Amino acid sequence: MNRLRNTCLKISLGLLVLFLWLLLPLAADEGMWPYNLVPKDYLAKKYNFKVTDEWLNHLRLASIRFGGASASFVSPDGLVLTNHHVGRGAIQNLSTAERNLIKTGFYARTRDEELKCPGVELWVLQEIEDVTDKVLSAEKPGMSPQEVAAARQKVIAEIEKEASEKTGLRCTVVTLYSGGMYNLYKYKTYNDVRLVFAPEEEIAFFGGDPDNFTYPRYDLDIALFRVYENGQPLKTQHYLKWATTGVKEGDLVFCSGNPGSTGRMLTYDQLLFLRDVSYPFTIANYKRRQALLHEYAKKSPEHERIALNTIFGIENSLKATVGYQSGLLDKDLMAKKLAEEQKIRRAIEANPALAKEYGQAWEEIAQAQKEYASFFKPYMFFERAQAFNTVYFNIARTLVRLATEKDKPNDQRLREFREANLAAVRRSLLSPAPIYDDFEIYKLADSLKQLREELPDLMETRWILGGKSCEEVAKELVTGTKLKDLEIRKKYIEGGLEAIYQSDDPMIKLALLVDPISRGLRQRYEKNVEAVEVKNGTLIARALFKLKGTSIPPDATGTLRLSFGVVKGYVENGRKIPYKTDFAGLYERAKKFNFQPPYSLPERYLQRKSALNLKTPLNFVATVDSIGGNSGSPVVNRKGEFVGVLFDGNIQSLPTRFVYEDKISRSVMVDAQGIIEALIKIYDAKSLADELLGRK
C-alpha cells in the first residue's frame, strides 16, 4: 500500500511539475525562426508589431545565402551586401602576389571594373513547402532506426529530385526539430557574382583576433558584390531600402540570415559528448593549425598573403568553439540543462502512456553517444578528412565519390551527391580558385603527422606513410597530382569511374585508398549515431509538440531564419556597455594600441579623419538571437529598412548555442550610417552610396 501510494503521489507530483512547466512563458525573444513559423502573435502582443505576408516575403526574397553565411540585396540593380569576412575567400581568390585585394581593398568605379568571382554561388529562398507527412509516412511499424532513416532518406531524395525537375530550382529538404518536421526549401541560384567594393582588411577586421567576438567593436566588416544575369546586372524589386534614420536604444529590429547550427534541443548526454569528446578534439586541432599557419605566414609577405585567409577562418572557428565550450564548462548552465531535461523526463515517466512512447528516447541517445565516442577519432581523420588537409584531397575525393555515386539510384547516394545537388558539386569542382602547392604541402604534411601521432596502428596510416617522412609523402602527393588543371578535373568528371580507376594521379589514388574506411566510418555514424539521434530526437520533439506546439523554435540548420530583438546595451562586470560605437571610438582604440597591428588603420583613415563626422555610429548591438552563419545577415527596422549588417556576437553570446540568454548576450552589427559615411568620406564612393540610398 505504501509503495502504491508513493507511486500515486509521484505521478501527481510529476503531472503538477509538467503543468507548471507548461505555464512558463517562452523565454523572451528566443528563436531563429523559419519563415513559415514566425511567431506573429508573440510579436503582435509583445511589440505591437503586425507581421504581414508582404513584409515577410519581401524580406525573405531580399535575403541571400552566401556560402555558409548570409547577405542581402540592397539595390534594384542586384547589389549585394555582406561582411568582408564572408566575402573574404572570393576576394582572396581575386588576389595575387602583385595585387593583394585583401590588404588594399577594392572599389570598382564603373561596372566594367567589377571583378567576376570564380566559384561563388548565391541562393535565394523562393518557397517553403511542408513535406512532413510525406516523409514521416515512409516509416512503417517495426522498422529499426536504421531502416527508418533509410526509408526517410529515400522519400526525401524523391521529393528533392521531383521538385528540382519540376521547378528548375535547387530543392532541398530541411530536417527541423530533429526530424519532427520536414520542409522542402526551393532556392533560385546565381553564379555570376562580381566584386564591387571591399575595404582594407585593417578596417574590416580592426582589432583582429583579439577583438573578434568582443564588444565594443569598431569594424567596417562589409563587402559589396553585384549579381549578374545573362551578362547584365540583375534587376530585382526585392531589395532592402536603406533606413533614412538610424536605430536607437529600445528599437525593435529583425535579422534575416542563415544561422548554421545550434544545440538547444540536444539532450544532456549529447552536450556531454560535445564537452568531453568533440570540442576538446576540435579545439586542440584548431590550435595546432593556428600555430602551424602562423609559422608559415612568417616566412615572407607572400607566404602571409597566402595563409592569411585560412588563418582567419581557423581563428574565427577556434574562438567560437572555445566560446561554445565555455558554456558547457559552465556548471550552472549544465545544471540548468540537466534540470530542464529531468523535469520533462519525470513528467513523461509519471504517465505510463507517455513513458511507453517517449521514455526510452534519452537513454537511447545516451547509448549512441558512447558508440560515437568509440570511433570519433578515425571518423574525424578519415571521413571528415582531418588527416588530409589540402584542397587537392577534397577535389580528389569529390571526383572519386561523384563517379561512384552518380551511377547509383538517387535515393541510395550519399546525400551530397543527390540529383538536386549535382550541379553545385560540379561547379565547385570546377572552381578556378588559385591553389598554392607550397602551402598545400605544408598543411598536408602536418595533418599526416597528426594522423601518424593519433592513429599509428591503422593499416591505412601505415600504407600512406610507409617508412617515409610526412613531408616526403605530402610533397610527392601534391607535386604529383595534376588536379590543379581544370581541364583534367573536367576529364575526370566526364570519364566517371573508368577514368578514376585508370588514373595514376596520386591524389586520386589516395582518395580511393581511404574511401572504404571512410565510408565504413560514415555508415557507422549514420546508422548507429545519427539515425538513433534522429529517431529519438523526433520522439522528444513530438513529446514537446504535444506539450507546447511549435511555440518553441527549432534549432538552427544553416537555412534562412528570422530572429528579432531590441537595440540595447548591457552591463559587463558592473561596467555599462553602450549600444553603439562611433568613428571617434575607432581612432581612440587605434591610438591606445599605438596604431600597431591588429589596431593599425589604413593610411586613408588617417588622412581623411578630419572629413569624417566622428559621431557617426559605426557598430551597434541588439538582443537578436544569432549564431555563426548569421554573418552578413541584414538587420532591418519595423519598416523592413536596412539599418545594419550583422558581423559578430559578443563573447557572452557564444554559450547561447545551447541556452538562449538576453541579459548580456548580444549580436554585433555594422551600422548603416557608418557604411555611408565611410563610403563617401573615406572611399570617395559617392555613386555607390547613392545607389544604396536610392539616389540615382
Add this chain to the structure above:
Amino acid sequence: MNRLRNTCLKISLGLLVLFLWLLLPLAADEGMWPYNLVPKDYLAKKYNFKVTDEWLNHLRLASIRFGGASASFVSPDGLVLTNHHVGRGAIQNLSTAERNLIKTGFYARTRDEELKCPGVELWVLQEIEDVTDKVLSAEKPGMSPQEVAAARQKVIAEIEKEASEKTGLRCTVVTLYSGGMYNLYKYKTYNDVRLVFAPEEEIAFFGGDPDNFTYPRYDLDIALFRVYENGQPLKTQHYLKWATTGVKEGDLVFCSGNPGSTGRMLTYDQLLFLRDVSYPFTIANYKRRQALLHEYAKKSPEHERIALNTIFGIENSLKATVGYQSGLLDKDLMAKKLAEEQKIRRAIEANPALAKEYGQAWEEIAQAQKEYASFFKPYMFFERAQAFNTVYFNIARTLVRLATEKDKPNDQRLREFREANLAAVRRSLLSPAPIYDDFEIYKLADSLKQLREELPDLMETRWILGGKSCEEVAKELVTGTKLKDLEIRKKYIEGGLEAIYQSDDPMIKLALLVDPISRGLRQRYEKNVEAVEVKNGTLIARALFKLKGTSIPPDATGTLRLSFGVVKGYVENGRKIPYKTDFAGLYERAKKFNFQPPYSLPERYLQRKSALNLKTPLNFVATVDSIGGNSGSPVVNRKGEFVGVLFDGNIQSLPTRFVYEDKISRSVMVDAQGIIEALIKIYDAKSLADELLGRK
C-alpha cells in the same frame, strides 16, 4: 590505263587464290566440335559412321564438367570416372597430416565409407540453344567496339538471367568463333560428390613431371567419385557402358570433354603477342614458383604433403605452356600461320567490297596487341592477382567484389558476378577446403617480392610494402586475416558492402586497396583489347563463314566438345611408337630407374605383380584432337562404349594449340581394360569393377 589494268589483274589473281584456297580440304580429323555442330557428313563419308541424335544425346548427358576439366558417368548409380589429377584437389582436401590420401590412395568398400568432397561441383550440359541473332541484334550502326561489347554483354546477361530463372539450370552464353556465334548452354549442377576410389599417386602419376606430356606412358591416372542427390546415389540412365572388347589400331574413337582453349583462329599478331609477351612472362613465373615450392616441400614430409598439389598444378601448366611456346618458336609453324593469314587477307583485299568490310580487322587486332603489351605486366600483377599468391586474397577479393557487384544491375556487373553465376560464387566462398597459413605466408611473401622487383614504382606497391620486408607483410596479412573461418565469410557475404567497408580484416583491406587499379586495368583490357579482338574476330569469322560455312571448328572455350580420331601409333625420330603400353612395360620402366621416384611403385604393385596379366593394355594413344581441360574425358568406341579415359597428350600435341596436326600429335588414354585389371588384381576392388562392368 596501265594502273587500272594492273588492279584488275590483281583482283583476278586474288580471286583465283581465294578460289584455290577454298578448294583445300578440311584438315583431316581436326576439331573439338560443339555438340550442335558435329560434322556428321564428314564422319559418314570418311568413317562410314552415322551419328544419330540418340547416340549424341546419350554421350552428352553422360559427360561431365569437373572443375575446369572433364569426367563421365560410368554406372547407373551415379559413379563418376575422371583422372586422378583432375580429382587431385578434392582428394588433397580430404587429406590431413595423419591420413594422406594422395599418397596412400583410397577405396570405399561400402557406400558408407564414401567421402564427401567439400566444394566440388559437377555440371552436366542439358541443352544448347542458339542465341546468335539475339546477341548480334544488340549491335547498332556507328557503335564503337567498346559500345558493341557493352551492348552484347547486356543482352547476354539478360538471356542468362531469364533462362536461369525459367529453367532453374545454370545458364551461360558461350562465345564461339570469336563472336561469330553465340550459344546458350544450360547445365544441371551436382554438389554432393563423394570420393569412391583413388589409386596411390605413385601409380596415378608414374614417371612424374619428367614423363608428363610424353609417350609411351604407364599411368593409372584415374579416380572414381559418386554423385548423390538428396542423400542417395544418383540414379541415371545416361552413363557409359564399359566396352567388352578393347581398342585396336585403326579403331575410330570419340572423346567427349571440355577442352579449355585453343588459338587456331588467332591472328598472326596475336600469336606474336603470346610468343613475345605473354608466354615468356608466364613461363618465367611458373619456373619461379616451381623452384620456390620445391624448397618449401623439402622442409618436412608435412610441408611436402601441403605443397605437392600446388607443385603438381604448376609443373603441369609449365610443361604445357613450354609446349605451346615451342610451337610458336617453330619457324615453320609460324611461317605456315603467316602464309595462311596472308592468303586470306590478299583474297579479301583483292575484292573492294570484302576489303571494305573485313580488310581492317587484322590491323586493328595488331594495334590492340600493342596496347595490351603496354599494360600487360600490371594487369597480370593486379587484376590477375599475380602479386597476391594466396587463397586468402582470392577469398577477400571475391567477397569485396561480390558486395560491390550484386548491388548493380545484372548487365553492368563483372561477368563472374552475373545472376546466373552467383550461387556458384557463394558456394566457392564457403568451400571448407583446408588452408595452411604457413604455406600461404610463404607463397604470398614471394609473390610480393616479385611485385617489388617488377613494379617497384607503382604507388600501390609502395603502399603495400612500405619499408618492410615482404615476409613481414605477408605474415601480417595472413596471420591477421580471419577469413579461414567460414562463419566470418558468411557474415561478409550477408553483410555486403557495409560489412566490407567496416572490416578491419587486413586481407579485405588489401583487396579493397588494389581493387581500383585492378578494375582500371581490367577495363583497359576489356575495352581496348578484348572488345577490339571480339569485334574484329567476329569480322574475320564472318569472312570465313562466307567462304566455308561452319565446316571449320571453333576454338575451344572450356565447354563440352566432341572430337574423334583413330587409335594409332606414330614414328618419332625414326623410332616406331606403338599405340599401346601394358603392365609389363610399367614394371620394365620402373626397373630401369631402379624404382626410384618418380619411378617408384606402390608396395602392392610389387606384391601383386604375379597376379596381373602383364599383357593387359594400360595406356593407349589416338589422333583425337584435345587440349588441357580434356583431362578426364571419356573415350568411347562407335557403340558409345567406354574404352578409356584421356589423361594427357604427347609433347608433340602441344603446338596443336595453334595448328592441328595428326602425324605425330597424340592424345593419351588410360585403357578401360587396364583399369579393370588393376581394380581386381591390385586393389581387391571386385565390387567396384563389377559396377563398372554392369555385373551387379
